[in-house]
Amino acid sequence: MRSYRQYCALARGLDVVGDRWTLLLVRELLEGPRRYRDLLDGLPGIATNLLAERLRGLEASGVVVRRDDGRYALTPWGQGLREVLYTFARWAAPLMAVPLGDDAFRPHWLHNLVGALFDDVDPERANLTVELRCEDEPSTIIAAAGRVRITHGSVPDPDVVLAGPPNGVIGLLAGRIDEAFATDLGVTIIGDARQLTHLRPRPLPETGGPPPRPTGTRSLG
Amino acid sequence: MRSYRQYCALARGLDVVGDRWTLLLVRELLEGPRRYRDLLDGLPGIATNLLAERLRGLEASGVVVRRDDGRYALTPWGQGLREVLYTFARWAAPLMAVPLGDDAFRPHWLHNLVGALFDDVDPERANLTVELRCEDEPSTIIAAAGRVRITHGSVPDPDVVLAGPPNGVIGLLAGRIDEAFATDLGVTIIGDARQLTHLRPRPLPETGGPPPRPTGTRSLG
DNA sequence: CTGCATCCGGGCCGATACTG
DNA sequence: CAGTATCGGCCCGGATGCAG
Numbered sequence A, B: 001m002r003s004y005r006q007y008c009a010l011a012r013g014l015d016v017v018g019d020r021w022t023l024l025l026v027r028e029l030l031e032g033p034r035r036y037r038d039l040l041d042g043l044p045g046i047a048t049n050l051l052a053e054r055l056r057g058l059e060a061s062g063v064v065v066r067r068d069d070g071r072y073a074l075t076p077w078g079q080g081l082r083e084v085l086y087t088f089a090r091w092a093a094p095l096m097a098v099p100l101g102d103d104a105f106r107p108h109w110l111h112n113l114v115g116a117l118f119d120d121v122d123p124e125r126a127n128l129t130v131e132l133r134c135e136d137e138p139s140t141i142i143a144a145a146g147r148v149r150i151t152h153g154s155v156p157d158p159d160v161v162l163a164g165p166p167n168g169v170i171g172l173l174a175g176r177i178d179e180a181f182a183t184d185l186g187v188t189i190i191g192d193a194r195q196l197t198h199l200r201p202r203p204l205p206e207t208g209g210p211p212p213r214p215t216g217t218r219s220l221g
Numbered sequence C: 001c002t003g004c005a006t007c008c009g010g011g012c013c014g015a016t017a018c019t020g
Numbered sequence D: 001c002a003g004t005a006t007c008g009g010c011c012c013g014g015a016t017g018c019a020g
Helices: A009-017 A022-029 A036-042 A048-061 A081-097 A109-118 A166-174 A179-184 A193-199 B009-017 B022-029 B036-042 B048-061 B081-097 B109-118 B166-174 B179-184 B193-199
Strands: A064-066 A072-074 A128-134 A137-144 A147-152 A160-163 A188-191 B064-066 B072-074 B128-134 B137-144 B147-152 B160-163 B188-191
Touching (some): A009 A048, A009 B022, A009 B081, A009 B109, A022 A036, A022 A048, A022 A081, A081 A109, A081 B009, A109 A137, A109 A147, A109 A166, A109 B009, A128 A166, A128 A193, A137 A193, A166 A193, A179 A188, B009 B022, B009 B048, B022 B036, B022 B048, B081 B109, B081 B166, B137 B193, B160 B193, B166 B179, B179 B193
Antiparallel strands (some): A064 A072, A128 A137, A137 A147, A160 A188, B128 B137, B137 B147
């Protein structure tokens, strides 16, 4: 990318990660070291040359390293983008109220959203395990000691299971829709969904979100 | 911008503010409503058509409103980007260790950096006023009740005055360089610079920053 | 099959000229 | 002052090729 040539932290930061696809590539690497092929799968729509180019640029900037096993990984500095992306995801969360439409979706993207919504220590948070199932790929949220983690796969006896379209699952987790509406959206709920309130997601900025789209798209909440 | 078409908060957020110049435009509007001409001055290098186009786009997205007096302002949702940009600026702060070179600089950009470094409530923070002078344009940091604000202009009796090149002033504020080095860089210090430690800036991620540039550019600390 | 490099058409960007 | 118009160039997107 052409540099902004401004002596400003934001401008210089954007010189590093402001290129198209770059922050989404970081999003993928936040889940751990990944191969080129995995990154392609997690970035539907990117051209192969662009992925290679972005990886080289981030490597030159010190955000990414290529490890001996061929995987790409974030450097410690690159890991620092987690907080940035989580903060940004919370700001952008209202945009998720517009349903998927033709947009691509990958179940592991839920991990970032769960991270953004629950990335804090809350002593009043209840211990709870919640299994999420979108597109038949299970993930499990484990709340313990005030913290929330999410892992791939299932655990034996989850307190709640949410299965169905991602907008419904997300709406329930964020506390933006109720059980009935989620069921309308096609979400299957096993267990007591009211326990989800004890996960206590970070409040999204009360100062609303974007104005409703002019088209007849139906919002979530 | 072409949409990423991904059902992901980050991707949808980038659809709104991922275009080139967009976040820097938001940076300018974080200081308050601004006229078209002010924005041009604060965004050296932007083309006039791009500024107009970005403003229209952000207006359509609900991030910016054009007020009756012709000024552009952030909506409440747009104001929510402050936390995002501050978090990002802290991540990118190590990049400021590389001196200005030919980069453009505007004194009011310091306000964002001060905001990013001190945007918290710290009960152990001392009350203090610090005047900053870069390019003969004074700003004043006022720490009181554990909070830090920065305003344009001077106040009668600041505890400390820092005047000189922005990299030196910033290095002192962030606690990354000492008085002697700052003086070397051309900073004039009036008052007791040791009081600056009582401002207690947010710690930057200890996990370093980018690797040193291969060229012989001299770092700040 | 993975991990790219190359090629090419189109759109976004950058710079300047111009208008109310 | 507040933009619009225009045009060249570069980045992006999509397809293909190819080496290991």
